[in-house]
Amino acid sequence: MPDAIGYERIGDIAVLSANNPPVNALGYDTRVGLIKGIERAEADTGVRAVLIYGEGATYFAGADIREFGKPPREPYLPDVCNRIEACPLIVVSAMHGTALGGGLEIALSSHYRIAVPSARMGLPEVNLGLIPGATGTQRLPRLTGVEPAIDLVTSGRQIGAKEALSLGVIDKVAEGTPRDIGLAYVQELLDSGANRRAVSELPAPAPIDFDAAYDAALAKARGQLSPAYGVRAIQAASEKPFAEGVAEERRLFIELMGTKQRQGMIHAFFSERAVGKLPELDGVTPREVKAIGVIGGGTMGAGIATAALQSGLNVVLLEMSAEAGEAARGRIEGNLSGALKRGKLSQEKYDAMVGKALTIATDYQALSDVDLVIEAVFERMDVKKEVFRKLDAVCKPGAVLATNTSYLDIDEIAAETSRPQDVIGLHFFSPAHIMKLLEVVVAAKTAPEVAATGFALGKRLGKISVRAGVCDGFIGNRILKTYRTAAEHMVLDGASPYQIDKALTDFGFAMGPYAVSDLAGLDIGWMTRQRLAPTRHPRERVPTYADRLCEAGHYGQKTGKGYYIYEGSRRGGIPNPEVMDLIEAERAQLGLTPRDFSDDEIVRRYMAAMVNEGAKVLEEGIARRPLDIDMVFLSGYGFPRYQGGPMKWADMQGLDKVLADIRTFAKDDDWFWQPAPLLERLVAEGKTFDDLNKAAA
Structure with missing residues (x-):
């Protein structure tokens, strides 16, 4: 098996070629190989420059996901980056394919960077609940300035070579193989007498109002912490010497590593890759x-x-x-x-x-x-x-x-x-x-x-x-019906649709359930209630105020009025005052005395209903694995990715706490709040939903 990093000398240029297929991930052997390659080039008499490029389809495409969750092994990536930059020879990276995360951080540690036109690069760590942890937040803003760096770090988006050149992330774009364009660029630099140019030695970027940028990042990400932490790391690049900024980046990175948000996003990352792999379809050929x-x-x-x-x-x-x-x-x-x-x-x-x-x-x-x-x-x-x-x-x-x-x-x-x-x-x-x-x-x-x-x-x-599997509503809409019912019960008992929407968007949902109903069309729920009415259990509490809206022709966004009123080009709606009148009339008709709900209780009831029904869906085989339910809600229902999905959220809360909530709620309504036998069994055995995922793997 070839070394993860090959070494070759061409004239006075040492060439380090990454050969760790399929994506030249920065695993242990690759990190060791880079340091050994730099050391060999420094000891190789007559070598004046080092070229780093990737064999195969790409430059370093990022961390090795096989190492996720395992104890880190030295050399750590920040040390590899600093060792590359400290090289007294001119170091050039030639990029093709993708340079993502640690891959881009390696490139930023080089003294010069060139890329083919199709190359893409970025710092996607935010999508794992993290920030770049190998000096990326310290080097990038020294090249681009603060605001472009904040954009890249907080969004995790990829940019093409043309944009990277305009931002100053790379120095040149050229057609050809990475090896050929890299060698030509190194020779051009040597012939022109170019000096070694360490990014860490460039001036610190000019500051901005970092507190405002932090607040904006937190708001845009609906409570996800990692983008806001990325702002603070870039702030350190602006305000502290490089070594102190690196230490602050590391501190913030380690703090995020210990959060539930990071657990949730890692779970989402791996679940997305596992969800389409089903044992019963292994070896089955689809039709053309x-x-x-x-x-x-x-x-x-x-x-x-x-x-x-x-x-x-x-x-x-x-x-x-x-x-x-x-x-x-x-x-x-x-x-x-x-x-x-x-x-x-x-x-x-x-x-x-x-x-x-x-x-x-x-x-x-x-x-x-x-x-x-x-x-x-x-x-x-x-x-x-x-x-x-x-x-x-x-x-x-x-x-x-x-x-x-x-x-x-x-x-x-x-x-x-x-x-x-x-x-x-x-x-x-x-x-x-x-x-x-x-x-x-x-x-x-x-x-x-x-x-x-x-x-x-x-x-x-x-x-x-x-x-x-087949049931009324399958996975997503069946569970949706249950947690919407929990929301409707809270409305009858004293909460408003608008408080519920706000509590759940504060939790991280893209939209609250009543804004979602307006978007989908209130007539859909109306039609479903009519369809299920003949088989409805006598103890089921089904509000009728939404039917009154539909009877008046108010179906939500498509008619301009539902729970909210939509006017012109205004984004979103304003609360429809008729709704509370209808709710209060129904409460009076039912003899209900409204009570106050805290936002925390709203979230706990909503989520407990979601998790409990999810456990029933699993027990019936409608969903095969808890991660299937998580991926339905992450990709189709606006569930916050950093919460990992409803079943992962329940694991992180503690299934015993979720079950205790359900039993408490059942004291007032033991027909709706019936604990799922699977949930009770997992709590009794001290197991989690993730144990079921592992058993099905």
Whole structure:
């Protein structure tokens, strides 16, 4: 096996080549190799400069994730960076692929940097609940100034070579292999008599109002600490000598390492990689999908079609009339034109998508040759069944028949066809070309290769695909119904929708549940309540005030009024005063005396309902692993990533505390607050949800 860092001498240049496939991660052998390579170059008589580059697809793409959670081994990365910079020879990094996290910190420790035009770089540690911990927050602002450094450190975003050059992160962009452009640049520097240029010796960046920047970072991240800590680390670069700034960066880094937020984000990082790996699909070959059909061109159908076109698929979109078809085309073109304006899509590709890859049709026969069809029609069982009877008649053998239903029984839908083995649920979230979550709902008779096809399609569309079983609402919407019920009970008992929304956005949710209802449309919940009314348990508490809003034609954002009032171009809404009048009238009708709720109690009740229902979903096999539930809520329901997902949150709180809350709440309502047997069993055995994840791995 070759050394992680190769050594070669070309004239008076020592070449250190990283060879740690697949991404030249900065594991122990690589760190040792870099230090040994620098030491060898310094001892190699006649060597005047060192070139560092990566073999294979990339420069150093970051830390070695295999070392996450293990005790660190010397040499530590900050020491490697400082040792590289201290080299008396000129050190140049030539970058291609990605230089992320520690990879960029290695490059910043070099005296000069060159990159190919396609190279990308960034400091994404914020996405793991951390800050750059190997001098990145100290060196970067000396090159870019404070504000660009704050942007890069607090956002974790990647930048291309062109932007990196304009910011001063790199010194030159050139076409060619990293080895060739690196050698040419080193020779150019030597020929011009360039001096060694250590970033740590450059002047400290000019200060700004760091307190204001800290507050802004905390607010933008909805309470996530690591971006705000990144501001404080950059402040140290501005106000302290380099060595003291490095010490402060390290102190902040270690402090973040011990937080629950970091635990949550590491859990999210690994869960995202594990969620699509299912033992039952190991070795199962998905069916080939080149063309798909989409039935229904409303917001959801147009979004699905847009996502498919962007992934290179041909799309046949079926609508009821030519007029409806043209309206659907307009929605799709509108979605794609957004990508065109942002530079994510070339005019040539846009023209090919809307002109060649997209077909609008009004006859089911147009779906006869597609490999997979997704219906996105009205959420009513009789409508869905009619669609699947027609699909069964016209689709070719082996075509996958998918429903985008949010709640309905897919086994019942599949029974309408002569091929239930080909039927699956593909539950997209709106807008489907933007939202990352895809619930792949496997029905009782779904064939393994059809399930594998659902996951393969999700991967092609850039989705986070989660396996779900059949029940009312699958994973996400079933649990949503339960925690929304907990919120509704609090409203009846004295909280306001607006206090609940604020408490939960303060917790870290992107939106509160009532603002989400306005966004989704209040008519969806209204329709669900009507559908479930005949089977409702007599002890179930279901408020009717929201029905009054719907009866008056107030469905939320799409009608300009719901829980909030939406005016013109104003972002967000203002509380609708009619809502509290309706709530107070219902409380009076039910003889309820309102009481005060603290924000902490709101969060505890909301989260306990979510976790308890999640445990029931696990016990029934609707979700296979707790991490599946976490990924549903992180990628589809605005759950704060730094909390790790509801099941990881419960682990971090302590399952015994969550269970104790449920038992306390049950004293007032022992019908709704019934502890999940799985939760009780885990507490009794001293185990966690993460133990279940490990057992399923």
